Amino acid sequence: MRPPTRLARAGGALLLAAGLSGCLSAYIGPAPDENTPTAPPSAQPGPATAAPTGPAAVTVTIGNFQFQPANFTVRPGGTVTVVNTDAVEHTLTAQDRTFGTAPIAPGATATVTAPAQRGPYSYQCTFHHFMRGILTVA
Structure with a gap:
């Protein structure tokens, strides 16, 4: 015991x-009382997907070893047109390499498609690392 x-x-x-x-x-x-009927919970709407706020297309000009504009916004999947007005080749390449152009010859133009994922993306010229900017997908 x-x-x-x-x-x-x-x-x-x-x-x-x-x-x-x-x-x-x-x-x-x-x-709740066993005899009182209860209503099913009302359906809550899921999170709303925000409509794109950035433009569908943006043009960036490279001149005097600078991106103009260096910081810009484009919608998911938008088009970025890059115009090289310098006398040397440049690129516009994401630092994490998720997007980028091939080398753009002087006087030439290239396009790149913005990522589908929203957020800021740092980019640079792969030849001239001091040339930097931020592409924001929104």
Whole structure:
């Protein structure tokens, strides 16, 4: 036979549980009546997908070893046209290499498609690393 202290502990736990039950009902309200029909919860709409805010196409000009504009916004999948007005080749290449142009000869034009994922993308010229900018997909 076990000592009575174990029964006292078990009884104390039951009293504690009963006490918590009473405390919780004060916060969540009384239990529903079995005979009262309950309505199903209303359907909550899912998160809305924001419409694109950036333009569908942007033109970036390279001149004097600078991107103009260096920072710009385009919608997901939008077109970026890059015009090289410098006397040397340049590229417009994402730092993580997710997008980019081939070398663009002086006087030539290239296009690149913006990523589908929204957010900022740092880019640079692979020949001249000091030439940098941020393409924001929105």
